[in-house]
Amino acid sequence: MNFELILTIISLLIACLYFYFKNAFDYCKKIGVPTVPTSFLFGNIKSVVFRQQSISDKVAETYRLIKPSGYPITAVYFFVHPVFVPISLDLIKNIFLKDFHHFDDRGIFYDEDNDPVSAHLFSLYGDKWKTLRSKLTPAFTTGKIKFMFDLIQKNAKEMIDVLSEMTQINREVEIKDILARYTTDVIGNTAFGIECNSLRNPEAEFRVMGNRAFLQTKWDLIRNMIICASDKVAKVLRLSVFPKEVSKFFKKVLEETISYRENNNVMRKDFLQILIMLKNGQNLESNELNDQKITLNEALAQGFIFFLAGFETTSTSMGFAVFELALNEDIQEKARKEVFETLEKHNGEINYDFISELNYLDMVLAESMRKYPPAPAYCRKCTKDYQIPGTKTIIKKGMPLVIPTFALHRDPDYFPEPDVFNPERFNNTNKHNIKEFSYIPFGEGPRKCIGMKFATVQSKLALVVLLKSFKFKLSEKTKLPLKMETKGITLAPANGVWIEMERI
Numbered sequence: 068m069n070f071e072l073i074l075t076i077i078s079l080l081i082a083c084l085y086f087y088f089k090n091a092f093d094y095c096k097k098i099g100v101p102t103v104p105t106s107f108l109f110g111n112i113k114s115v116v117f118r119q120q121s122i123s124d125k126v127a128e129t130y131r132l133i134k135p136s137g138y139p140i141t142a143v144y145f146f147v148h149p150v151f152v153p154i155s156l157d158l159i160k161n162i163f164l165k166d167f168h169h170f171d172d173r174g175i176f177y178d179e180d181n182d183p184v185s186a187h188l189f190s191l192y193g194d195k196w197k198t199l200r201s202k203l204t205p206a207f208t209t210g211k212i213k214f215m216f217d218l219i220q221k222n223a224k225e226m227i228d229v230l231s232e233m234t235q236i237n238r239e240v241e242i243k244d245i246l247a248r249y250t251t252d253v254i255g256n257t258a259f260g261i262e263c264n265s266l267r268n269p270e271a272e273f274r275v276m277g278n279r280a281f282l283q284t285k286w287d288l289i290r291n292m293i294i295c296a297s298d299k300v301a302k303v304l305r306l307s308v309f310p311k312e313v314s315k316f317f318k319k320v321l322e323e324t325i326s327y328r329e330n331n332n333v334m335r336k337d338f339l340q341i342l343i344m345l346k347n348g349q350n351l352e353s354n355e356l357n358d359q360k361i362t363l364n365e366a367l368a369q370g371f372i373f374f375l376a377g378f379e380t381t382s383t384s385m386g387f388a389v390f391e392l393a394l395n396e397d398i399q400e401k402a403r404k405e406v407f408e409t410l411e412k413h414n415g416e417i418n419y420d421f422i423s424e425l426n427y428l429d430m431v432l433a434e435s436m437r438k439y440p441p442a443p444a445y446c447r448k449c450t451k452d453y454q455i456p457g458t459k460t461i462i463k464k465g466m467p468l469v470i471p472t473f474a475l476h477r478d479p480d481y482f483p484e485p486d487v488f489n490p491e492r493f494n495n496t497n498k499h500n501i502k503e504f505s506y507i508p509f510g511e512g513p514r515k516c517i518g519m520k521f522a523t524v525q526s527k528l529a530l531v532v533l534l535k536s537f538k539f540k541l542s543e544k545t546k547l548p549l550k551m552e553t554k555g556i557t558l559a560p561a562n563g564v565w566i567e568m569e570r571i
């Protein structure tokens with residue numbers, strides 16, 4: 068081959084590549100959607116790939132840059148694939164609620180045949196999701212959570228015992244880790260029927276596997292990129308969203324516990340019992356048999372997702388609340404005063420009703436989840452072509468979307484001085500002025516978080532026992548402003564939250 072021919076082939080290849088990328092990056096322009104400039108190969112996520120920025124940060128940055136244009140939607144290019152980001156609250160309302168039938172999928176890969184625990188409530192869509200959601204909803208009623216209150220309380224007491232022992236040796240503790248151990252024990256206790264003991268033993272397998280699920284190694288990143296690029300390839304290669312060792316571990320624990328309970332007629336007031344009842348076709352309210360059974364694999368998958376959806380989100384949200392309470396001593400004192408006054412009213416007894424009466428603590432938690440939403444950006448997939456009202460833009464079936472929760476919560480148009488921690492935004496007068504769909508830590512509409520009440524009770528209880536037992540202030544080890552983790556999908560402080568605690 069002569070030199071000229073080689074040069075021509077290379078030039079042709081470069082030209083093809085150029086037009087391929089140009090065509091891909093022109094997609095949004097062609098449908099009228101404004102975006103920020105892209106860079107070759109990476110689209111808009113070069114800084115995410117090199118871990119200088121998290122995905123939700125990138126989404127929020129794009130939201131802020133495009134919002135002044137007044138267009139209701141923008142997009143972030145993940146390499147050559149645009150992912151839409153709705154900006155206007157009306158459009159967000161349509162996606163969640165009014166036109167939900169166009170967006171009832173999250174686009175999360177699952178493979179029922181090769182990885183049965185991947186077919187859980189979070190990943191299913193269409194009729195399968197709808198049927199399962201209606202079967203599981205009764206498991207999260209106030210009545211069922213009241214039933215589990217004693218189990219949660221036992222873990223809360225254990226947390227205080229462990230903290231008391233720790234602070235006798237060193238008053239500085241990394242509170243996010245302690246809270247993650249508490250939520251691991253609570254969800255292990257309620258969804259798996261197991262005493263995981265991670266508060267006493269941080270190396271407990273449950274804790275290790277929980278951490279592994281949220282740790283993104285390079286291989287996890289590559290695997291998830293393949294999954295995002297093609298469901299079909301992922302299925303042939305038998306890939307799974309979570310590392311195999313994680314799903315295998317949780318599946319085995321659940322199978323063993325279900326079998327133990329069934330063989331020994333053991334009954335417990337927890338989520339696992341509810342899943343066993345559903346598996347056996349028992350009505351959750353009347354105990355009568357019906358044909359609304361779920362399979363063993365379906366029961367295993369739900370136990371798995373209750374753990375994964377529940378432990379990291381709840382512990383980070385509490386961690387941020389403690390961080391702000393440590394920083395704002397007046398707010399901490401006010402919250403503690405409410406706890407002691409309500410305790411007096413209840414003769415020192417902590418129960419579900421006591422927790423429900425803590426209005427100011429609700430405000431503190433709500434403000435903490437506004438400033439630091441544990442799920443800062445979450446996804447949806449368009450399941451039917453959708454024309455954005457008032458525009459000519461059509462979102463095609465199959466296109467992904469990301470809801471920019473963090474950006475909305477820090478938007479000064481909705482929350483003036485958004486970086487200031489001010490629970491009064493949620494007092495009885497002000498909370499009615501919050502614009503609909505601008506505050507969405509748990510999502511909205513039919514796919515809203517099913518575990519919201521459970522998470523709230525668990526978080527409030529932890530804060531009650533902490534406020535009752537300790538005074539806390541920020542340790543010098545916590546550097547301000549708090550640096551956030553750039554890996555992973557939840558919002559988390561990069562170096563934990565170090566607190567100095569003093570026993571009351």
Ligand code: HEM
Nearest residue numbers: 189373376377380381384442509510511514516517518522
């Ligand atoms: C502070 C704690 C929590 C936060 C901030 C949170 C947040 C969320 C968000 C944002 C969604 C997606 C909503 C949407 O797409 O519209 C979601 C869904 C979900 N969450 Fe939570 N969550 C929390 C705790 C929990 C707990 C404790 C459980 C279970 C025990 C749980 C189970 C689920 C499940 C199963 C779904 C999928 C629901 C469906 O698609 O039907 N979450 N959560």
